[in-house]
Amino acid sequence: MKYGILSDTHIYYDTNKSKVNSLLKKLGKVFDDVEEIFHAGDVCDEFFINELSKIAPVKCVSGNMDNINDLESFLKFSIQKYNIGLIHEPPYDLENFFKTNKLQILIHGHTHRPLIKGTPYNTLILNPGSPTRPKAPKPRPGFKPPKARPSVIIMEIDKNSLLKTFLVNI
Numbered sequence: 001m002k003y004g005i006l007s008d009t010h011i012y013y014d015t016n017k018s019k020v021n022s023l024l025k026k027l028g029k030v031f032d033d034v035e036e037i038f039h040a041g042d043v044c045d046e047f048f049i050n051e052l053s054k055i056a057p058v059k060c061v062s063g064n065m066d067n068i069n070d071l072e073s074f075l076k077f078s079i080q081k082y083n084i085g086l087i088h089e090p091p092y093d094l095e096n097f098f099k100t101n102k103l104q105i106l107i108h109g110h111t112h113r114p115l116i117k118g119t120p121y122n123t124l125i126l127n128p129g130s131p132t133r134p135k136a137p138k139p140r141p142g143f144k145p146p147k148a149r150p151s152v153i154i155m156e157i158d159k160n161s162l163l164k165t166f167l168v169n170i
Contacts, residue, residue, distance in 0.1 A: 001035045001079070001156070001157055001158075002033055002034045002035060002154060002155070002156050003034055003035060003036050003037070003038060003079075003154070003155045003156075003157075004027070004030065004031035004034040004036075004037040004038070004055075004056065004152060004153075004154060005037075005038045005040070005107055005126060005128045005152060005153040005154070005155060006027070006037070006038075006039055006040070006128050006130075006131055006152040006153075007039060007040035007041060007042065007063075007088070007107075007108070007109025007110070007127065007128050007129070007130060008040075008041070008042040008063070008109045008110070008112050008129070008130035008132070008133060009023070009039070009042065009043055009044070009048060009130070009131060009132050010042055010044050010065065010130070010132055010133055011023075011043065011044055011045055011047075011048040011132070012044050012045050013045045013047060015045075019132075020048070020051075023131060023132065024051055024052075024055075026131070026170045027052070027055060027131070027152070027170070028055050030152060030154070030168055030170055031055050031056060031152075031154075032055075034055075034056045034154070035056065035057075036056055036057050036058070036059060037052055037053075037055065037056050037057070037058045037059070038058075038059050038060075038086055038107055039052065039058060039059070039060040039061070040061060040063070040086055040087065040088055040107050040108050040109035040110075040127075040128065041060070041061045041062055041063025041064070041066060041071075041087075041088030041089075041109050041110070042063030042064065042065045042066060042088065042109060042110070043060060043063070043066055043068065043071075044063075044065055044066060044067075045068075046068050049068075059075055059077065059086060061073060061074060061075055061086050061087055061088055062088065063088035063089075063109060063110065064088065064089065064110070073087065073088070074086070074087045075087075076101055076103070079157055080157055080161045081104075081161045082104045082105055082157065082161070082163065083101070083102050083103045083104050083105070084103065084104070084105045084106075084107065085097075085101055085103045085105070085106045085107065086107045086108075087106065087107070087108050088108065088109050088110050089108065089109075089110040090106070090108040090110065090111075090125070090127075094106070094119065094125070095119075095121055098119070098121060098123045099121075103123060104122075104123055104124065105123065105124045105125075105126065105163075106123065106124070106125050106126070107126045107127075107128075108125070108126075108127055109127060109128070109130075110127075111127060111135065112129055112130040112133055112134055112135040113127065113129055113134075113135045113136065113137050113138065114127060114128060114129030114134075114137060114151045114153070114167050115127040115129075115137065116153070116165050116167060124163070124165075126153055126155070126165060128151060128152045128153040128167075129149075129150070129151035129152075129167075130150065130151070131150040131151065131152055131170055132150065134148040134149055134150050134151060135148050136148040149169040150169065150170050151167055151168060151169050151170065152167075152168050152170060153165055153166065153167055153168065154166045154168055
């Protein structure tokens with residue numbers, strides 16, 4: 001099963017419609033065969049959730065820029081053997097948050113920087129970055145400075161619960 005992950009789209013009701021349509025077209029291609037889309041907040045306008053749901057069903061949390069009723073700040077759900085948390089701003093004490101919520105995977109947004117990272121406590125952190133307002137990942141010694149690129153994540157979980165994640169620049 002494939003899942004699409006995005007965050008920090010910052011689409012407002014008055015956002016340029018051609019930009020919105022262009023983004024939806026790109027997302028439609030990238031998320032073409034996903035079972036569900038997970039949005040980690042800062043959607044900014046409910047109409048964008050409705051448009052995304054034409055691609056696949058959407059789970060979405062509230063971000064610090066959202067003013068949408070009915071969005072929770074944290075969602076917990078399971079896919080096969082994985083307990084997954086969806087939140088906008090990453091918690092300060094990650095280890096305690098993972099333990100308290102019995103999570104194996106945490107999807108968050110807020111930083112606009114893509115991240116796929118395993119932790120010392122055998123868990124996975126996913127941040128899809130932003131498809132509209134990207135920031136470059138933090139530089140690493142020995143590598144050229146990274147560039148900011150619009151991005152999303154594809155997560156695959158096969159029938160044997162093998163997990164694969166891919167950062168996709170759009």
